[in-house]
Amino acid sequence: MRPIGLQLYTLRKPFAADPLGTLSRIRETGYDAVEFAAPLGSDFAGFAARMKEIGLDCPSAHVGLTDMAARPDAVLSMAATLGCRYLVMPYVLPDERDWTAVIATLGVFAERARAEGLAVAYHHHDFEFEAVDGVRPFDRLVAETDPRLVDFELDVYWLKKGGEDPRSVIERLAGRVKLLHLKDFAPDGGMTDVGGGILDFADLLAAADAAGAEHVFVEHDFPPAPGWPSVEASLAHLRTLG
Numbered sequence: 001m002r003p004i005g006l007q008l009y010t011l012r013k014p015f016a017a018d019p020l021g022t023l024s025r026i027r028e029t030g031y032d033a034v035e036f037a038a039p040l041g042s043d044f045a046g047f048a049a050r051m052k053e054i055g056l057d058c059p060s061a062h063v064g065l066t067d068m069a070a071r072p073d074a075v076l077s078m079a080a081t082l083g084c085r086y087l088v089m090p091y092v093l094p095d096e097r098d099w100t101a102v103i104a105t106l107g108v109f110a111e112r113a114r115a116e117g118l119a120v121a122y123h124h125h126d127f128e129f130e131a132v133d134g135v136r137p138f139d140r141l142v143a144e145t146d147p148r149l150v151d152f153e154l155d156v157y158w159l160k161k162g163g164e165d166p167r168s169v170i171e172r173l174a175g176r177v178k179l180l181h182l183k184d185f186a187p188d189g190g191m192t193d194v195g196g197g198i199l200d201f202a203d204l205l206a207a208a209d210a211a212g213a214e215h216v217f218v219e220h221d222f223p224p225a226p227g228w229p230s231v232e233a234s235l236a237h238l239r240t241l242g
Helices: 008-017 019-029 044-054 065-070 072-082 099-115 137-144 156-161 166-172 201-211 228-239
Strands: 005-007 033-036 057-062 086-089 119-123 150-155 177-182 215-218
Touching: 005 008, 005 057, 008 019, 008 033, 008 228, 019 044, 019 228, 033 215, 044 057, 044 072, 057 072, 057 215, 065 072, 065 086, 065 099, 072 099, 086 099, 086 150, 086 177, 099 119, 099 137, 099 150, 119 177, 137 150, 150 156, 150 166, 156 166, 156 177, 166 201, 177 201, 215 228
Parallel strands: 005 033, 005 215, 033 057, 057 086, 086 119, 119 150, 150 177, 177 215
Antiparallel strands: none
C-alpha cells in the first residue's frame, strides 16, 4: 500500500492547540507521514520522540525564504532532529518576489543542505505561472536552478488553478518531481478534499510514480472546521486507489 503523508498546515489549528495529540491522531487516522510546517524554535525534539513512538515518518519540512537565508544552522538542526530528507521553500511573499534573489537563495542554501545529506525543493502556488516581464517565474525556477540541487514539490490543485495540466507538468519535470501535494479542484475553481472535485488522482499518481516522485502529501489550505473530516475523507479516497 502506498505511504501517504499529510501536510501539517492542513491541521494548523489543532496542532497549535495540542501538537502531540494531533500527531497521534494523524497516525490513528491512517496516515504514514507528515510534512512539517512549524516555526523554528518549536519543540522539535518532543515532536520527533512522539513520531518515533507511534511510527510516523517525517520526510520533509517547509522552511521560509528568510529562514533559509538568515538561519540555515537552525533549519538544518530542525531537519536533523525530525529526520527529514527534504527541505521545501513553501511560499514567497509578495514583497520578496525578486526572482533572481529567490533563485540565488535557493541555490546557496541547497549547496549547504546537500553537504548535510539533505535535498531542497520548491513548492509553487498559482502566481508563479503569471508572467513577469514576459517570463513566468515557474519557468525561471526550472531553468535557472541547478537540477542537481533543487527539486520540486508540485501541487496538483495549484497547477490546475494556474492554467496548467497537472499530469503534463509532472511528466515534463520527471526526475525533479520528488514530492507531490494532493488537493482537489472543485467545479467552481475552489479547493476541496481529494475525491471531491474533478482531478483524476489515479492518473496523477501513476504519472508521479513514473516521474520518480518519492512522497505524496494530502493538503487542504482551508478545510472546514474542525479539519479532521477533510483529512479523513481525502485519505479514504486515496486508499481506494491502492
